[in-house]
Amino acid sequence: MNLKDITLGQFFPGNSFLHRLDPRMKLLGLICYLVALFLAQWFVTYGVMLLLLVWGCAVAHIRAKTLLGGMKPVIFLLIFTAVLNMFYTPGTPLVSFWIFTITYEGILHAFFMVVRIMMLICATFLLTYTTSPLSLTDGLESLLSPLNRVRVPVHELAMIMSIALRFIPTLIEETDKIMCAQRARGADFDSGGLIRKAKALIPLLVPLFISSFRRADELATAMECRCYHGGQGRTRMRELRLRPSDWLFLAAMIVVAVAIGVLGQSGL
Amino acid sequence: MTPIIQTKQLTHIYSPGTPFEHAALKGIDLTVDPGEYLAIIGRTGSGKSTLIQHLNGLLRPTSGQVLFDGEDIWSSKERTRQVRFQVGLVFQYPEYQLFEETVYRDIAFGPTNMGLSPDEVDHRVRQAARFVGLEDHTLEQSPFDLSGGQKRRVAIAGVIAMEPKVLILDEPTAGLDPAGAAQILGNIRAYHREKHAAIILVSHSMSEVAREAQRLVVFREGTIPYSGTPQEVFSHGAELEGMGLGVPEMTQVFARLRAMGYSVPASVYTVEQARDAILLARKGVQG
Amino acid sequence: MTEPILRTQDLTFRYTTAEGVAPTVLDCVNLTIEPGAFVAVLGHNGSGKSTFAKHLNAILLPSGGRVYVDGMDTTDEALLLDIRRTVGMVFQNPDNQIVASVVEEDVAFAPENLGVPSAEIRRRVDEALEAVGMTEYARHAPHLLSGGQKQRVAIAGVLAMRPRCIVLDEPTAMLDPVGRREVLDTICTLNQELGMTVVLITHHMDEAARAQRLVVMDNGRVVKDGPPAQVFQDVVGLRRLGLEVPDSVALMYELRQAGLDVPLDVLTPEDCARAVAQILPH
Numbered sequence: 001m002n003l004k005d006i007t008l009g010q011f012f013p014g015n016s017f018l019h020r021l022d023p024r025m026k027l028l029g030l031i032c033y034l035v036a037l038f039l040a041q042w043f044v045t046y047g048v049m050l051l052l053l054v055w056g057c058a059v060a061h062i063r064a065k066t067l068l069g070g071m072k073p074v075i076f077l078l079i080f081t082a083v084l085n086m087f088y089t090p091g092t093p094l095v096s097f098w099i100f101t102i103t104y105e106g107i108l109h110a111f112f113m114v115v116r117i118m119m120l121i122c123a124t125f126l127l128t129y130t131t132s133p134l135s136l137t138d139g140l141e142s143l144l145s146p147l148n149r150v151r152v153p154v155h156e157l158a159m160i161m162s163i164a165l166r167f168i169p170t171l172i173e174e175t176d177k178i179m180c181a182q183r184a185r186g187a188d189f190d191s192g193g194l195i196r197k198a199k200a201l202i203p204l205l206v207p208l209f210i211s212s213f214r215r216a217d218e219l220a221t222a223m224e225c226r227c228y229h230g231g232q233g234r235t236r237m238r239e240l241r242l243r244p245s246d247w248l249f250l251a252a253m254i255v256v257a258v259a260i261g262v263l264g265q266s267g268l
Numbered sequence: 269m270t271p272i273i274q275t276k277q278l279t280h281i282y283s284p285g286t287p288f289e290h291a292a293l294k295g296i297d298l299t300v301d302p303g304e305y306l307a308i309i310g311r312t313g314s315g316k317s318t319l320i321q322h323l324n325g326l327l328r329p330t331s332g333q334v335l336f337d338g339e340d341i342w343s344s345k346e347r348t349r350q351v352r353f354q355v356g357l358v359f360q361y362p363e364y365q366l367f368e369e370t371v372y373r374d375i376a377f378g379p380t381n382m383g384l385s386p387d388e389v390d391h392r393v394r395q396a397a398r399f400v401g402l403e404d405h406t407l408e409q410s411p412f413d414l415s416g417g418q419k420r421r422v423a424i425a426g427v428i429a430m431e432p433k434v435l436i437l438d439e440p441t442a443g444l445d446p447a448g449a450a451q452i453l454g455n456i457r458a459y460h461r462e463k464h465a466a467i468i469l470v471s472h473s474m475s476e477v478a479r480e481a482q483r484l485v486v487f488r489e490g491t492i493p494y495s496g497t498p499q500e501v502f503s504h505g506a507e508l509e510g511m512g513l514g515v516p517e518m519t520q521v522f523a524r525l526r527a528m529g530y531s532v533p534a535s536v537y538t539v540e541q542a543r544d545a546i547l548l549a550r551k552g553v554q555g
Numbered sequence: 556m557t558e559p560i561l562r563t564q565d566l567t568f569r570y571t572t573a574e575g576v577a578p579t580v581l582d583c584v585n586l587t588i589e590p591g592a593f594v595a596v597l598g599h600n601g602s603g604k605s606t607f608a609k610h611l612n613a614i615l616l617p618s619g620g621r622v623y624v625d626g627m628d629t630t631d632e633a634l635l636l637d638i639r640r641t642v643g644m645v646f647q648n649p650d651n652q653i654v655a656s657v658v659e660e661d662v663a664f665a666p667e668n669l670g671v672p673s674a675e676i677r678r679r680v681d682e683a684l685e686a687v688g689m690t691e692y693a694r695h696a697p698h699l700l701s702g703g704q705k706q707r708v709a710i711a712g713v714l715a716m717r718p719r720c721i722v723l724d725e726p727t728a729m730l731d732p733v734g735r736r737e738v739l740d741t742i743c744t745l746n747q748e749l750g751m752t753v754v755l756i757t758h759h760m761d762e763a764a765r766a767q768r769l770v771v772m773d774n775g776r777v778v779k780d781g782p783p784a785q786v787f788q789d790v791v792g793l794r795r796l797g798l799e800v801p802d803s804v805a806l807m808y809e810l811r812q813a814g815l816d817v818p819l820d821v822l823t824p825e826d827c828a829r830a831v832a833q834i835l836p837h
Contacts, residue, residue, distance in 0.1 A: 134660060166656040169698040180326050181365040184357040185426060186349070186381030203377065206367035210412070215651045221614055222652035225644040226665035226712060227636050237663035237676040312701065312731045416600060443647070443728040445599040445758040447797035472731045475802065512733040517761075517802035517824055524828035530835050539802050543809040549835055 011132050017245075018060040018130040023139025025246040026127055032253035033123050036260040037116055044268040045260050046115060052256065053122055060130045067122050067129075074121060078114050085110035133165045135238075142240055155231030163219070171212065178207050270338045272434055272466050273300040273323055273355070278332035280318050292318040294490040295332065300434065300466050307469045307477035310487030311512050316470050319487070320436050323468070324355035353382050356432030360439045362423035363416065371397075371414070371422050372407040378430040396429035399462075400455045417448035421455065428459055435459060436468040441476065453480055475516040478502065478537040486513070499535030518542040558626050560720050560752045561588040561611055561642070565620035568606055568775075580606045582775040583620065590719065593746045593753045595766035595783070599797040603775035604756050608724045611754065612642040625719065640669060643713030645723040649705035650698075658700075658708050659684065659693040665716045676715075683714040686749065687741050703734025707741055714745075720752035721745065727759065739765065760787075760801045764822045771796065784820035803827035810834075 013019075018026070033052070040046050057064060071078075091105030128136070141158035148154050179189065182203045189200050278296040283289050292315045300306055310316045321327040322334050325341050325348040334341050341351040359365070368374035375396055379389040397407060400421035406414070411422050424440065437456065441449035453476070460467045471477050477484055478498045485495040488511055494501050502508070505515045505523055515523075516537040522545070525532050532549060536542050568581040580603050588594055598604040609615040610622050613629040622629045624638045646652050655661040659680050666676045684690045687707040697705055706726055713721055723742065727735040739762055745751040755766060763769055769786040771779035773796050779786050787793070787800045790808040794800075800808070803821050807830065810817045815834055821827045 132657070134656060162656070163654065166654065166697075169696075170650055173698075177359065178365055180321065181357075181359045181362065182377075183326055184324060184352060184359070185378040185430070186352060187377075188381075203365075203367045207365050211364050218646065218648060218651035219654070222644075222646060223654060223664075225612060225614065225639060226654075227639050227668040227716065228664070229636070229668065233670040235667055235670050235673060235676065237660070237667060237673055237680060239673050311733060443725075445797065446799040447599055474732075514732045517827075518806065520824040521803060521806070521827045521831065524824060525831060525835070528828065528832055530832065532835075539805045539809060542802075542806050543813065546810065546831060546835065547813060552836075 012060075012062065012129050013132070014061060014130065016060045016130065018056060018126070021130075021249055022240055022242055022246040023131050023135045024143050024240060025242070025250045026131055027136075027139050027143060028250055029253040030123060030127050032250075032257045034120060036257040037120055037123075039257070039261040039264045040116070041264040042268050045263050046112065048256070048260060048263075049119055050115075053119055053126070056123075056126050060126065062126065062129055067125055070125050071118065071121060074117070078117060081117060082110040082114050085113050134162060137162045137165070138236070138238075138240060155234070159231075167215070170215075171208070174211060175204070175208060178204055269301060271299040271335075272302040272304075272337060274298070274335040274338075275319075275322070276333040276335070278319070278322060278334060279330050280315075280322065280327060281330045284330065292490050293322075296490075296492060298485065298492065300468065302433070303460075303464045303466055305460055305467045305469070305480065305482045306485060307471060307481035307483070308485045308487060309471060309474065309477055309513060314487040315490040316487045317438060318490075320357060320438060320468065320470060323434070323436060324352050324357050326352075326357070353378070353430045354432055355434045355436065356427040356430055358424050358427050358435070358437040358440060360442060361420075362427075362440075363419035366411040366419060366423060366426075369410060370408055371402065371411050374411055374422060375407075375426045375429050378426055382430060392429045392431065393425075396425040399428050399459050400425045401451065417444055417451070420444070420448075421452065424452070424455065431463065432465065434466045434468065436470070438470045439472065440469070441471070441473070449476075456480075472513075474502075474508075474514050475518075475537070478516050486511075498537055502537050503534050505534075557590060559587045559623075560590045560592075560625055561586070561754070562623040563587075563610070563620065564623070566607075566610060566617050566622055567619035568603075568610065568615065569618045580775050581610070581617075584775070584777055586770065586777060586780075588720075588752065588754065590752055591746075591750050592768060593743075593755070593766045594768045594770060595755045595757055595763040596770045596772060597758060597760075597763050597798060598772035599758065602772045602796075604772045605724050606775075607772065608644070608722050608754070608756050611720075611722050612644050613638050614644070636669070640665075640716045641719050643716055643718035643721045645706070645709050645713055645721065645726050647725045647728045649702060649709050649729070652709050653697045653705065653712070656696055656698075658689065658695050658697055661697060661708060662711045662715050665712060669716065679715045679717065680711075683711040686714055686745065687711045701734060702730045703737040706730065706734065706738050710738070710741060710745075718751075720754065722754040722756070724756045725758070726755075727757070727762065735759075735762075758798070760799055764801055771798070784822055787822070788819040790819075806831075 037049055040049055057067060086102055086106045087100055089103055089106035089109045091103035093101045094104050095102045137158050141154055144154045187200060187203055192200065275296050275298045278293055279291065280293040281289060281291045296319060308316045318327065322329060328342065336351045336354060341348055366374050368377065372393055375393045376389050379392045402421060402425065411419055414422065427435065440452050440456065444452065456467060459465060469477060469481060481498065483496065484498055484501040486493055486501060494504055502515055502519050505519050508515050518539060518541065519537045522532050522534065522536045522542065526534065533545055536545050563584050563586050566581055566584040567579065569577040569579050571577055584607060596604045596607065606615065610617060610629065611624065613635055616630055625641050627634045627638055629638055653661050654664050662680045662683050663676050666679050671679065684693055687710050689704065689707050689711060692700065692704065697708060700708065727738050730738065742753055742755060743765060746753045755762065757763055764783045766783060769781060769783045770777055771786060778796065787804045790800050790804065801822065803824060803826065804819060806827060807817050807819050807821055811819070817830050817834060821830050
């Protein structure tokens with residue numbers, strides 16, 4: 001496995017409507033979408049949800065292939081859900097063998113369940129694909145700021161998140177380097193049983209920990225030198241400012257959620 | 269004489285077939301003789317780091333061959349593993365790879381991986397420690413309690429303890445003060461002299477490679493535009509400067525003197541050579 | 556007379572360790588640095604030069620004596636932010652001082668901390684990037700830049716505070732020759748064109764030669780202080796301190812040893828070639 005192939009918090013830069021939306025509204029919009037997804041019942045409501053997703057992809061110029069590619073890690077979960085729903089939904093039996101019975105309702109239920117999970121994941125990906133990690137953190141910080149009153153250190157948490165994002169590539173590079181250096185001294189990370197493999201990681205993990213602590217220490221000093229003293233009195237270069245289009249987007253998403261709820265109630 | 273290391277049309281392409289595709293080495297033919305002291309110079313990203321990782325089998329060529337002692341290092345899995353011990357590679361800032369509780373155990377990591385007997389490991393650790401000037405009591409200390417320069421010497425000893433026939437060092441003096449740098453270069457010379465090992469020194473410092481190495485190899489964008497003795501390479505002073513490689517200060521001084529119309533040699537690169545050349549030029553007139 | 560931008564008065568510093576042993580790192584350092592000066596501080600590893608640098612913006616506080624930044628005592632906690640915005644600090648490893656994952660966001664970090672209004676931050680960020688020649692990289696990710704470029708971003712991050720003085724602790728130690736030249740040229744521009752006071756901690760003699768004033772430290776004390784041309788004349792003394800002189804000076808020294816009458820105060824290859832030309836037959 002090549003460590004450089006791992007992509008975390010992937011973001012595709014662009015300038016589409018979705019890219020330009022305020023990150024807070026995108027987050028709230030996503031919540032509306034997820035709520036609607038759970039209120040959806042039958043083909044009509046699911047169809048509307050799917051249309052919305054397709055519209056989002058088209059607007060953001062993200063290909064369905066890219067989106068579905070991100071599904072790979074959850075394939076197992078999807079199959080598991082499908083099987084479970086297929087066998088454990090009571091109704092009109094279609095096929096029956098040994099102690100298992102597959103029902104007509106079971107198949108439909110499994111289908112909707114899988115579609116629901118897939119759309120849920122796709123919608124979340126659509127958010128991270130169109131929002132830079134930095135503005136996502138900003139958005140979260142701003143949305144959660146009321147929690148400050150109940151002494152949740154929102155600014156600190158957001159700062160931790162953005163520093164983690166900043167250092168992921170640096171640490172991946174460093175891991176690669178230390179691995180190479182130990183391999184040059186005959187270390188073997190690939191063969192042997194689980195215990196041997198775990199033991200072989202010590203020459204990698206110890207230097208990595210030590211260097212991370214050193215980095216953290218130096219970074220803290222550098223931040224102090226640049227007058228960092230917590231979130232108090234801090235301003236931002238890019239203030240988040242809501243435009244009418246942002247409000248419009250949120251209003252539309254709320255309408256969608258309510259409408260899906262009503263339609264779902266009437267069994268559509 | 270069989271070269272200890274030879275590369276034949278060595279090419280390496282990173283991330284082939286993606287938009288990030290990048291050829292780091294383009295058909296490199298390089299020969300290293302046993303016991304030779306070679307230096308590789310080039311800008312960051314010129315391909316020198318990629319090259320040295322091929323020489324001990326950490327990277328696999330996209331095309332072309334790497335021979336050690338006349339035989340392809342990829343001919344079998346066991347062969348590759350053996351070559352890794354024969355061609356010792358010291359990475360940049362090697363002190364960051366230390367991990368054991370004591371200096372002794374860290375130096376012993378390589379020899380132990382080779383499967384040597386405990387007695388042989390002990391012998392090699394002590395010998396390697398001597399090469400880099402570590403005292404006996406230091407061996408029982410934690411490597412993390414040492415100074416930066418000492419840590420680096422422990423890391424180098426960890427590679428020397430495998431007694432490689434070729435010792436490759438990537439920027440071994442980076443970030444050290446002049447005294448620390450001089451000490452490490454001295455350690456490398458001692459290993460070269462006593463073990464008759466071939467040395468490959470990768471460096472940015474022109475005056476350093478000019479003083480230490482018998483032969484220089486210049487890298488530029490995955491190719492070797494110049495190689496030869498320091499005199500030969502530094503006669504391309506203007507081109508080297510154009511490539512973003514500083515030439516030694518003395519070479520610059522003598523280039524200026526020649527531009528002013530004095531007939532002084534073009535191949536001067538150390539202070540001693542400069543002094544002798546000036547004294548000789550004066551004597552020529554008086555005598 | 557103008558107030559010195561930096562002044563240390565009997566500055567002494569000891570580390571307190573768990574065992575209670577307190578080795579002295581700085582020993583009665585008295586230095587005064589005038590606004591607009593370009594001072595290089597030389598010394599081998601462990602001479603105390605980095606510890607000294609960390610006292611100049613209250614990252615460390617003296618165990619004895621005082622440090623004044625533009626007249627402000629660094630032990631006065633109420634003045635901490637004022638001191639740090641007056642004296643900016645750049646460190647050796649550029650990777651460990653860049654906070655954000657976009658260049659311009661990183662440069663904005665300090666003014667954001669200082670509560671500067673957004674429009675003004677934008678202006679400062681653009682100016683700072685311009686000053687270090689990194690404008691075209693404003694939207695880039697720092698980890699994809701070269702070492703020299705990263706270090707220039709780090710300098711821009713400090714400039715955005717509009718400091719009067721910038722202290723650089725071995726800023727080129729991890730860079731290749733091209734990166735070193737980029738960073739050094741940037742530093743010289745700041746000093747010459749913006750009148751910024753520069754304190755450059757280094758062990759590269761050729762870098763020290765570009766300063767107006769050279770301070771040599773050993774064992775926590777200032778052992779030499781003067782213009783580079785004058786300090787470098789003591790070839791033997793510097794070598795005893797584990798330091799080297801530039802090759803040009805070393806050549807002059809060798810020629811003098813051989814009985815020739817040449818000046819020792821040559822700093823650049825040009826000066827050296829001119830001096831040699833004087834003694835060569837045409």
